[in-house]
Amino acid sequence: MHPAFSVIFFTTCSGAGYGLLAMMGIWGAAGMLPSERWMGLSGLLFALTLVTVGLLASTFHLGRPERAWRAMTQWRSSWLAREGVMAVLTYIPAALFGLGWVWFEDTTGLWAVAGVVSAILAWLTVICTAKIYHSLRPIHQWHNDWTVPSYLLLSIMSGAVLMSVLVHLFGAENPYIQGLTVVTLALGWGLKTLYWGFNKRSSGLPTVNSAIGIDAAGDVSVLELPHTSDNYLMKEMGYKVAQKHADKLRTISHVTGFALPLVFSALAMFIDGYAALAAVVLAWGLCSLGIIVERWLFFAEAKHTVNLYYGATKV
Amino acid sequence: MTSLPSHTNKKLGLVIDLDTCVGCHACATNCKSWNSGGHSAPLTDYDPYGPQPDGVWFNRVHSFEVKRGDRPNLTINFPRSCLHCDNAECVTVCPTGASYKRSEDGIVLVNTDKCIGCKLCSWACPYGAREFDADEGVMKKCTLCIDRIYNENLDPEDRQPACVLACPTSARHFGDLNDPESKVSQLTAARHGRDLMPELGYKPTNKYLPPRARKIDSADIGAPEELEPFEADGFLGWLDKVLSK
Numbered sequence: 001m002h003p004a005f006s007v008i009f010f011t012t013c014s015g016a017g018y019g020l021l022a023m024m025g026i027w028g029a030a031g032m033l034p035s036e037r038w039m040g041l042s043g044l045l046f047a048l049t050l051v052t053v054g055l056l057a058s059t060f061h062l063g064r065p066e067r068a069w070r071a072m073t074q075w076r077s078s079w080l081a082r083e084g085v086m087a088v089l090t091y092i093p094a095a096l097f098g099l100g101w102v103w104f105e106d107t108t109g110l111w112a113v114a115g116v117v118s119a120i121l122a123w124l125t126v127i128c129t130a131k132i133y134h135s136l137r138p139i140h141q142w143h144n145d146w147t148v149p150s151y152l153l154l155s156i157m158s159g160a161v162l163m164s165v166l167v168h169l170f171g172a173e174n175p176y177i178q179g180l181t182v183v184t185l186a187l188g189w190g191l192k193t194l195y196w197g198f199n200k201r202s203s204g205l206p207t208v209n210s211a212i213g214i215d216a217a218g219d220v221s222v223l224e225l226p227h228t229s230d231n232y233l234m235k236e237m238g239y240k241v242a243q244k245h246a247d248k249l250r251t252i253s254h255v256t257g258f259a260l261p262l263v264f265s266a267l268a269m270f271i272d273g274y275a276a277l278a279a280v281v282l283a284w285g286l287c288s289l290g291i292i293v294e295r296w297l298f299f300a301e302a303k304h305t306v307n308l309y310y311g312a313t314k315v
Numbered sequence: 316m317t318s319l320p321s322h323t324n325k326k327l328g329l330v331i332d333l334d335t336c337v338g339c340h341a342c343a344t345n346c347k348s349w350n351s352g353g354h355s356a357p358l359t360d361y362d363p364y365g366p367q368p369d370g371v372w373f374n375r376v377h378s379f380e381v382k383r384g385d386r387p388n389l390t391i392n393f394p395r396s397c398l399h400c401d402n403a404e405c406v407t408v409c410p411t412g413a414s415y416k417r418s419e420d421g422i423v424l425v426n427t428d429k430c431i432g433c434k435l436c437s438w439a440c441p442y443g444a445r446e447f448d449a450d451e452g453v454m455k456k457c458t459l460c461i462d463r464i465y466n467e468n469l470d471p472e473d474r475q476p477a478c479v480l481a482c483p484t485s486a487r488h489f490g491d492l493n494d495p496e497s498k499v500s501q502l503t504a505a506r507h508g509r510d511l512m513p514e515l516g517y518k519p520t521n522k523y524l525p526p527r528a529r530k531i532d533s534a535d536i537g538a539p540e541e542l543e544p545f546e547a548d549g550f551l552g553w554l555d556k557v558l559s560k
Contacts, residue, residue, distance in 0.1 A: 001438070063432015063452025070411035071431055074317045080435055081410035137404065137515050138441035205514040206441065208379070212393045213333070213509035213523040218383035223390060226343070226375035229367040233443045236434065305512065306443035309377055309395060 001139065002239045003299035010058035011129060012158070012295050014087075015151070016288070017050025018122035019159020020166075021094055023177075025119035027163070028101060029112035032174055039170045040101030046162070048094060055087055079135055083128035090125055093117040126155040133298075138305040140204030140315060141298075146195035154291060157181075157188040161261060161287045164268065164280040173276070181265045181280075185287075189258035192294060196250065203314040204305065211308040222311045237304040246301060249293050257290020317409040319402065320418035326493040327420045327459055328399050328520035329479070330502050334527050336486040338378050338392030345481035346374040346396075346457075354462045355427065359450040371446045373397070373457040374478055386531060394487070396478070397444035397457035398511065398519030399423050405436040405445060413454075421493075421520055422461055427453040441515050464489070492520055 024043045027033045033043075059065045072084040093114045100111030107115060130151030133142040160181040167173055208220045230238070264283035268276045303315040350373055351358045360370035374396040381389040399416075403423050406414045413429035414436050416422070425436075425445075430453040437445040437454060445456045460476035463469060473480065479487045490499035499522075502508070508522030547555050 061433075063434075063447065063449070063454075064430065067411070067429070067431040070413075070429055071433065072410070074410050074412050077317045077319075077407040078410045080408065080433065084410065132408075132435070135404075135408065136438055137517075138439065206512045210512050210514060211442075212377075212379060212391060213511050213525060214379075214381060214391060215525065218381040218389070220379050220381050220391075222377070223380040224338075224378040226340075226377050226395075227369075227372075229369055231369055231375075232371070232437075232446045232449075236437065236447070237443070304438065305441040305515070309393075309443060 001299045001302040001304060002236050003296045004061050006057050006061040008292060008295045008299065010054045011151075012054075012288070012291050013057065014051050014054030015126060015129075015155040016158035016162060016291075017047050017052075017054060018090070018126050019155040019157065020047035020162045021051065021090070021159070022119035022122040022156065023159045023163040025094075025097060025115035025117075025122070027177060028097070028107040029115035029119075031107065032176060033107070033167070034170070034172050035101060035105050035107040036170075037102050037105055039166070039172065040098065040105075040107070042169075043163075043166050044094065044098045044101065046166075047159075048091070048098075051087070051090075079128055079131040083125060083132060086121060086125040086128050090118060090121040093121060123152060123155075126152050138204075138315075139302050140202070141199045141302040144198060144202075146191070146198055150191050150195050153184065153188050153191050154294070157184040158287065158291060160184045161265070161280075161284045164265060165277075165284050168268070168277045168280050173272070175269065178265065178269050178280075181283075182262065182269070185258060185262040185265060189254070189262065192258070193254075199301065204303070206305050206308060206315065208308045208313060211305065225310065233306050234310060237306050238310060239300055241297075241300040246297060249297055253290045253293040253297065255290070256286045257294050258287075261287040261290070317406050317412050317414055319406060319416055320421075323401075323416070323418050323421035323493070325420040325491045326399075326401075326520045327422060327464070327490070328492050328499070328522070329396070329459075329476070330488040330490070330492075330499045330508060330522045330524065331394055332486040332488075332506070332524040333391055333393065334486075334524060335484045336376075336392040336394060336482075337484055338376055338390075339483060340376045341481040341483060342394055342478035342487060343372060343374040343376050345477045347372055349460065349463070349477035350458070353460070354458045355425070355455045357448075357451075358455065359448045361449070371448050371455050373444075373446070373455070375443075387529075389526060389529075391526065393523075394478070395442060395444070396521075397423060397440075397459070398442055398517070398521040399457075399459060400520065401518035402516060404439045404517065408435045408439045410435070422459045423456070424458055424461065425454055425456055427451065427455070430454050441512050441517060442519075459489075492522070 059068045074081040075085050097114040097118050100106050130148040134147040137143050164181045261283035264279040268279040305315050358371045377393045379391040406416050411429050413426045432452040448455050464474050475489045479489045488499050490497040503522045506524040508524050510519050
């Protein structure tokens with residue numbers, strides 16, 4: 001599939017934003033963060049800015065962005081509509097939680113409930129995003145059991161890495177918060193490795209024979225294409241990435257998205273002051289780069305069944 | 316509403332004969348011609364006279380070669396268009412309600428006034444039936460010539476999809492696949508019509524008739540395999556000798 005910049009930016013940016021929002025909600029409600037005005041304002045504002053910028057970016061790939069509001073009407077059948085509804089709903093408890101934290105400097109009682117609800121809605125929004133891809137049966141690399149957990153865990157992980165930066169900035173370091181960052185990085189790395197392994201080992205059921213309704217009696221190859229230059233289908237769904245480039249990018253993603261952030265985040269637990277802050281900032285920067293590469297691969301390596309009509313032997 | 320109808324009264328669709336299709340592209344060009352002024356008009360072209368012509372088409376004709384071991388290779392001309400599936404997931408993924416399947420006849424359509432051009436429906440179609448119109452910013456697809464088949468301004472025999480009318484070898488048939496007595500249903504039963512990619516569970520309405528078994532050797536027509544040498548007498552024999560020197 002064509003790796004559109006707007007969708008890569010949306011899923012990574014909003015994913016990190018929802019992850020941070022959930023971290024603020026859960027840790028804030030649990031009383032593990034100082035219910036102090038500037039901490040709340042910085043964390044929630046940054047989280048909601050990432051979410052909002054990502055959501056706006058996602059409308060840039062629409063053919064008719066001015067009609068984007070219509071995309072929330074079909075929540076009964078469409079995961080994209082559900083994502084839109086959940087994204088809007090998430091702002092409500094997040095705003096309430098922000099009101100409590102920033103204005104009243106209180107993250108307990110009902111304000112804490114708003115924090116937990118923000119976290120749950122943030123996670124549900126990310127799950128809806130993942131379900132958009134997971135529900136597409138023509139794309140084997142997305143329509144499998146690894147897609148939804150990967151999206152959710154990588155969102156939580158991106159949020160945890162950001163949370164580490166925030167607590168170090170405000171001198172609110174806490175072994176539980178930093179420990180969770182290390183754990184989510186390790187789990188995210190493991191899950192994504194399993195996802196890549198699954199897609200390397202397996203391919204979709206349809207073949208060119210079943211695509212054209214011919215018995216498996218012989219080898220089918222393209223004799224002539226219907227058109228002389230690439231059409232919409234080939235540009236949108238026929239994206240090909242050379243295996244050697246994909247493998248190189250995957251190594252970059254392994255190293256910058258998971259391995260180095262894991263090392264720096266773990267290191268930050270044993271040092272303090274500016275050195276610890278530098279370590280978590282470095283972990284965040286590297287992780288962001290690695291996750292963008294990971295998301296690019298998620299799209300570029302997805303093979304749609306329409307490619308069977310254009311010469312692919314398996315998808 | 317982008318939920319699918321629980322059942323449709325009719326299942327209008329096409330039956331395409333891969334045995335007789337000659338790959339002439341007449342169906343595709345007549346489709347383009349009619350629909351350029353039809354329900355989903357315009358069917359935009361980009362750079363039509365330039366080096367990389369591209370544009371929106373509802374019907375594309377592919378040609379494949381099947382290698383069959385010691386038997387001769389087979390050429391399959393394969394027209395590809397919307398199959399108007401029972402389980403049309405291009406409809407259910409639509410976030411706006413622009414995509415819908417009609418409960419009266421099963422035709423899958425796009426309301427281009429509601430479409431936001433998110434392209435998700437084209438991702439959800441395994442068959443590549445939907446093509447995005449970048450000029451208008453909306454998705455377009457085969458309408459089964461909804462503006463022909465119910466058009467009372469046309470003669471009854473012309474109330475068929477443009478692709479069916481154009482086919483010079485009658486490889487395309489239009490009718491109600493819900494009615495077991497219809498010509499298309501009987502043809503499908505007699506020729507073991509196939510669903511495309513049945514493993515994905517989209518339950519397409521359109522059926523494809525696989526090529527019939529073909530003979531490898533030609534039939535005996537009673538003619539000798541080689542001709543006998545001709546021996547002439549008389550004047551012609553003398554002439555043959557002189558000219559052969």
